[in-house]
Each structure stands twice: as C-alpha cells, then as structure tokens.
Amino acid sequence: MKNGYFGHYGGQFVGETLMPAILELDSTFKKLKHDREFNKNLNSLLSKYVGRPTPVTFCPNLSTKFGCKIYLKREDLAHTGAHKINNALGQALLAKAMGKTRIIAETGAGQHGVATATACAKLGLDCQIFMGVVDMERQKPNVFRMKLLGADVIPVRSGTQTLKDAINETLRDWSASTATTHYLIGSALGPHPYPEIVAHFQAVIGREARFQILKETKRLPNAVVACVGGGSNAIGIFRAFLKDSDVRLIGVEAGGLGIKSGKHAARFADPELGKPGILHGSLTYVLQDQNGQIYNTHSISAGLDYSAVGPEHSYLREIGRAEYYYVTDKECLKAFHLLSEMEGIIPALESSHALAYSFKLARNLDKNDILLINLSGRGDKDIFEVARYSGDKL
Amino acid sequence: MNYAELFHNLKRKNEIALIPFTVIGDPNYQTSLKIVKNAIHAGADILELGFPFSDPTADGPTIQAADQRALQSGITTDQCFEFLREVRSYSMIPIGLLIYANLVYRYGIEEFYAKLSDISVNSVLVADVPIEEATPFIKAARNSAIDTVFLVSPLTTNERLTQILAQARGFIYLISRLGVTGVRNDVQDLTIKLIKQIKRKTQLPIAVGFGISNPEQVETLARTEVDGVIVGSAIVKIIEENIDRPENINTEIGSFIASLKNATRGSCKIS
Numbered sequence: 286m287k288n289g290y291f292g293h294y295g296g297q298f299v300g301e302t303l304m305p306a307i308l309e310l311d312s313t314f315k316k317l318k319h320d321r322e323f324n325k326n327l328n329s330l331l332s333k334y335v336g337r338p339t340p341v342t343f344c345p346n347l348s349t350k351f352g353c354k355i356y357l358k359r360e361d362l363a364h365t366g367a368h369k370i371n372n373a374l375g376q377a378l379l380a381k382a383m384g385k386t387r388i389i390a391e392t393g394a395g396q397h398g399v400a401t402a403t404a405c406a407k408l409g410l411d412c413q414i415f416m417g418v419v420d421m422e423r424q425k426p427n428v429f430r431m432k433l434l435g436a437d438v439i440p441v442r443s444g445t446q447t448l449k450d451a452i453n454e455t456l457r458d459w460s461a462s463t464a465t466t467h468y469l470i471g472s473a474l475g476p477h478p479y480p481e482i483v484a485h486f487q488a489v490i491g492r493e494a495r496f497q498i499l500k501e502t503k504r505l506p507n508a509v510v511a512c513v514g515g516g517s518n519a520i521g522i523f524r525a526f527l528k529d530s531d532v533r534l535i536g537v538e539a540g541g542l543g544i545k546s547g548k549h550a551a552r553f554a555d556p557e558l559g560k561p562g563i564l565h566g567s568l569t570y571v572l573q574d575q576n577g578q579i580y581n582t583h584s585i586s587a588g589l590d591y592s593a594v595g596p597e598h599s600y601l602r603e604i605g606r607a608e609y610y611y612v613t614d615k616e617c618l619k620a621f622h623l624l625s626e627m628e629g630i631i632p633a634l635e636s637s638h639a640l641a642y643s644f645k646l647a648r649n650l651d652k653n654d655i656l657l658i659n660l661s662g663r664g665d666k667d668i669f670e671v672a673r674y675s676g677d678k679l
Numbered sequence: 680m681n682y683a684e685l686f687h688n689l690k691r692k693n694e695i696a697l698i699p700f701t702v703i704g705d706p707n708y709q710t711s712l713k714i715v716k717n718a719i720h721a722g723a724d725i726l727e728l729g730f731p732f733s734d735p736t737a738d739g740p741t742i743q744a745a746d747q748r749a750l751q752s753g754i755t756t757d758q759c760f761e762f763l764r765e766v767r768s769y770s771m772i773p774i775g776l777l778i779y780a781n782l783v784y785r786y787g788i789e790e791f792y793a794k795l796s797d798i799s800v801n802s803v804l805v806a807d808v809p810i811e812e813a814t815p816f817i818k819a820a821r822n823s824a825i826d827t828v829f830l831v832s833p834l835t836t837n838e839r840l841t842q843i844l845a846q847a848r849g850f851i852y853l854i855s856r857l858g859v860t861g862v863r864n865d866v867q868d869l870t871i872k873l874i875k876q877i878k879r880k881t882q883l884p885i886a887v888g889f890g891i892s893n894p895e896q897v898e899t900l901a902r903t904e905v906d907g908v909i910v911g912s913a914i915v916k917i918i919e920e921n922i923d924r925p926e927n928i929n930t931e932i933g934s935f936i937a938s939l940k941n942a943t944r945g946s947c948k949i950s
C-alpha cells in the first residue's frame with residue numbers, strides 16, 4: 286500500500302508550505318506510538334483525568350421496546366462529554382514532544398474545541414480554536430466553555446461558516462505558523478498521518494468496548510453502530526472489531542432534510558453529489574457539484590455537518606467491511622428524545638444519529654441479538670438547539 | 680511562446696518577467712477577460728490564471744473573495760477552458776494555471792491536461808499537490824506537453840528541493856514567505872538567500888510570489904538573480920475595491936501593472 290493510503294483513499298494533498306510539518310508529525314508519531322514512556326503518560330491521563338474506561342451500559346427499556354439487546358458505549362461520560370478528548374490529549378502530547386507551544390484546531394459541534402482547550406489547559410499550551418459563526422450560534426454553551434478553559438475562539442465568517450470553513454481557516458493559520466504550532470485535527474480526516482493518528486488515539490474506545498461486551502454477554506455483538514462526521518468515533522470503535530467478520534460495522538451519516546432535498550451531509554448515500562474527490566488533504570468521498578466545487582452541507586448536528594468523510598471509511602465501505610446509512614434530522618430528534626425519556630441519558634445530536642439508525646435496525650433483529658452503539662457524546666451542548674426545534678423557550 | 684524562450688529574451692534585455700495573477704471569471708466572465716487583455720497590454724510577460732475554487736486553502740482573504748465572486752457569477756470548468764481559448768486566440772503570451780486538485784481530479788486528470796494542451800496553456804501548478812502526490816499529474820502533464828510548476832517554500836528542506844527540482848518544469852514558484860497569499864510590503868532577506876540557494880541547484884527560472892505588491896519590492900527583486908515576480912492579491916484587490924465602478928478597474932490595473940513592469944527593467948544585478 287502506498288504511504289498514507291487506505292486502498293486508494295487518503296494521501297497528503299497539501300501545499301508545499303505544510304509538508305515539512307506533516308513529515309515531522311509523521312516521524313514523531315511513528316517514534317512515539319509504541320514508546321513506553323509516552324504511553325504511560327497518555328494512559329495515566331486517560332484513566333485519572335478522563336475517567337477511562339468508560340462503561341458499557343445495557344438499556345433495558347429500549348431493549349424491550351425494540352426487541353433486541355441494546356448496549357451503549359458511554360463516551361458521553363468521558364471528561365468534557367465526548368470521545369474527542371481521547372484524541373486531543375494524545376495529539377497534545379505529540380505536540381509537546383515536538384516542542385510546539387501553540388495549538389490550533391477547528392471545531393464544529395464545539396466538542397473537539399472544548400476537548401482541545403481542556404488538553405491545552407492541562408498541559409500548558411496556548412490554544413486557538415477556529416469555529417464557523419453558524420456553529421458558534423448553535424453550540425453556544427461550548428463556545429463559552431472554551432473561553433472558560435482559556436482558549437481564544439476565532440469566529441470564521443467565510444463560506445458556509447461551518448466545519449469545512451473552520452478547517453480551511455485553521456489550515457491557513459498553520460501555513461504561517463508551523464514552527465511553533467501544531468494543528469490538532471479533531472477527526473479521522475486530513476492529510477496523512479492525521480487519519481491514522483486520530484484512529485490510533487480513538488481506538489481505545491473499541492478496545493475497551495470489545496472487552497466489556499465480551500465480559501458481560503460472553504459473545505460479540507451482531508452489529509456495532511456509530512455516527513460518522515469525519516469518522517473518528519466510528520473508526521475508534523470499529524477498529525477493534527475489524528477482524529471479527531461476523532460483526533456488522535455500521536456508520537450513520539447525517540441525512541439532514543432527506544437525500545433528495547440536497548440538504549444533507551450524507552457523502553455515501555447521495556450517488557449524485559457524493560463522489561471521490563480531494564478536500565482538506567485527502568482523497569475520499571466528498572459532496573461536490575459536477576465541476577468539483579465543494580457542496581454545502583446541512584445537518585441539525587454541527588458535528589456531522591461536513592462535506593467529506595475520513596478516507597479509511599471510504600476504504601472500509603469499498604471493501605465491504607463497513608456499511609453506511611443515513612438518518613434525517615427528524616429521525617435524529619426522535620431518537621434524542623427517546624433515549625432521554627426511556628433511559629435517562631441525554632445524547633448528543635451527533636450520537637442520536639447512531640441511535641436512530643439502530644432503532645430501525647433493531648426491528649429486524651432477534652431478541653437475543655446484541656446491538657452495540659457508540660454514544661459518542663452527551664447532549665448538554667444541544668439543549669438550546671433542540672428547544673429551538675421544538676419551539677420551547679429556555 | 681515557451682517559457683525558456685521568454686525568460687531568455689527578457690534576460691538579454693536585462694528585465695525580469697512580470698507575472699500578474701487573476702482569477703478566471705472575477706468578477707464575471709466578460710470583465711475578467713477585459714482585465715486579462717488589459718494586463719497583456721500594460722506589460723504582463725506571463726499570465727498566471729487561477730480556476731476559482733470553493734475552498735482555496737492556500738489563499739488569503741483577497742483571493743478567496745475573488746474565487747467567490749467568480750463562482751457566484753456562475754462560471755464552470757468548461758467556461759474556464761473557453762476563457763483560456765479566448766485569451767489564447769488573442770495573444771501568444773505564456774499562460775500558467777494555478778488550480779486546486781479537486782477540480783482537476785473531478786474532470787479527469789488526463790482529460791484535463793489534454794484539454795489544456797489543445798488550448799496551448801504552458802504550465803499548471805496544483806496548489807495542494809506536493810511532490811508526494813504529483814505522479815499522476817506529472818504523467819498527464821508530460822503526455823500533453825505541459826510544464827508542471829512546483830512551489831518551493833522557505834521551509835522546503837534541501838532533500839525536498841532536490842526531489843522537486845527533478846520533477847519541475849517551466850519555472851520554480853518560490854513562496855517569498857510563509858502563510859497564504861496576500862499583500863505585504865517588503866522583501867525578506869530570507870527570500871534573497873533562498874533564491875541563491877535554488878540557483879545553485881538548477882537552471883530553471885525562478886519566479887517569486889506571495890506578498891509582492893509594489894514596484895519597490897519588484898525593484899529589489901530585479902536586482903537579485905530572480906527571473907520573475909508574481910503579483911496576485913495586489914491586483915485582485917483593485918478589482919475588489921472598484922467592484923461598484925467597473926470602468927475604473929482597467930485604468931487602475933493598467934497603470935499598476937505598467938508601474939510594476941517598469942520596475943522589472945534595467946536592473947543591475949547584485950549577487
């Protein structure tokens with residue numbers, strides 16, 4: 286396999302200015318990923334600071350309702366409220382090892398921004414977070430959290446003012462600042478080695494979950510389900526199950542207002558707009574028009590509202606190892622309320638996509654079949670947005 | 680005319696090449712075409728033309744806005760080709776393209792270069808294709824007899840420089856400073872050092888770009904071993920500032936380009 290490719294997806298499509306920094310990151314990561322001291326440090330942070338391992342929780346009420354056994358991997362219980370912290374701490378440690386003093390990052394839902402700001406506060410790094418103004422509005426609580434954590438939040442007003450544009454702006458900053466600065470990408474996307482680095486640091490989710498579910502149920506799940514924005518929580522839980530060929534791996538994209546409406550972020554589900562293309566450093570499925578201009582996405586959930594998908598997912602889909610489906614904004618909201626009311630867990634709107642698809646899938650399963658859903662984050666950040674949709678005043 | 684001939688002729692006249700950059704279709708097809716023709720008359724030696732892209736990550740705010748204006752006017756890849764054809768039928772001036780990878784990839788890499796070859800475009804620089812990913816682009820370019828231009832930045836290591844020089848054709852695009860495109864006011868000592876470093880390793884002409892915005896900078900560079908200067912944001916800014924008075928665009932760009940061209944002349948080299 287060519288360096289940095291998953292099949293023929295991936296690569297390093299960035300300007301010459303960024304290449305030296307990307308090569309430096311690659312060699313640092315190769316050196317440290319199996320380094321005993323580095324891992325001791327990271328694991329200590331993960332257990333004593335993040336609160337890992339996060340539990341796997343059985344959902345008795347939903348299981349009865351849908352007629353199969355439903356389990357959640359509780360990344361919502363990780364410090365800062367989502368899986369993003371696993372990667373943020375890992376990369377922040379890499380940055381320190383490279384002698385960088387400043388971290389920049391993009392954020393959509395704000396969870397990655399909060400996780401990065403947290404890692405920087407803990408490890409003594411300067412932190413600037415780029416965020417589209419549309420996302421700043423719909424994820425207000427997270428904007429304030431980042432500020433409380435000592436980070437600067439830089440509003441991005443270009444393009445659609447969402448995640449894609451925040452990434453553009455972060456890349457622009459980085460092309461002038463690589464000497465002092467590490468770009469801490471928040472999902473399994475971008476130029477090689479980022480997709481590999483992010484998957485490596487998120488793989489702890491699947492390692493724990495596989496062990497936990499085996500311990501509790503004495504068998505492997507029938508399917509593992511995760512939402513897919515850039516694809517970090519999904520790849521994080523998938524990786525441990527890749528060789529378990531009987532376990533279906535299912536990624537759920539944001540169907541927005543439906544595929545036909547064109548207002549969605551379903552790179553795989555829309556055969557007209559979703560085609561292999563090159564965006565933000567990698568060759569992967571990208572929503573684009575016939576000329577190759579990047580298509581503007583829509584999703585109720587800021588964390589899934591992105592035109593491209595991590596290259597490893599394009600590969601896993603192509604070889605048939607993982608399947609990808611979508612749910613709409615409406616179905617997502619319904620699942621959001623259902624989990625809150627029936628199991629007492631308020632999920633992130635991103636994670637609610639995984640739930641919504643799982644509930645559809647469950648109807649075709651047997652009562653002893655097991656569904657493992659990655660609950661990538663908690664929904665506190667989303668309450669204003671959900672209230673807006675339901676017409677409630679907060 | 681090809682690059683080798685052009686740079687050779689200029690050298691004999693003791694001039695360096697003035698290479699204005701504009702985005703095709705900014706602010707719309709017809710105005711953009713007039714701007715390009717006007718630039719040729721005002722003294723451009725080479726045209727550097729950009730295909731507008733929705734997500735130009737190597738560009739600063741000025742050129743981002745130009746891309747947006749062009750796309751808003753509804754321009755397509757095929758119309759960009761048509762534009763190039765019209766420029767080509769108007770003048771034999773060398774044309775270099777600056778483009779982002781997805782536009783080429785989506786069109787089909789081989790097909791894209793073949794099309795450019797029909798129009799006699801001289802070179803292509805793909806902003807987000809470093810040497811590591813360049814193989815299919817270089818192959819297509821060679822099949823179509825088009826030069827592949829590469830960027831060299833102040834951070835490019837010696838090892839990378841050697842790799843780049845082995846593949847580069849036409850000229851080297853030296854980024855005068857880190858960051859994205861945009862207007863700056865001076866010429867860094869670093870740039871002058873880099874020019875010398877690259878010259879020691881190659882016969883290829885060097886054009887300096889990113890941040891060149893006034894005749895003083897051009898004069899400074901003309902006194903070095905550099906072979907050309909690329910001026911982008913400073914020209915595009917004139918379009919932006921006169922968007923409501925399109926009749927001013929060409930007079931202003933014309934006199935700006937003439938003043939830059941003047942600064943490329945009669946330089947006495949220092950080394």
Ligand SMILES: Cc1ncc(COP(=O)(O)O)c(C=O)c1O
Pocket residue numbers: 367368393394395396397471472473512513514515516517518519587588589633635636661662663
């Ligand atoms: C809770 C949560 N889940 C999922 C995502 C989507 O990202 P990814 O696909 O990388 O897991 C986000 C992104 O912001 C998020 O905050």
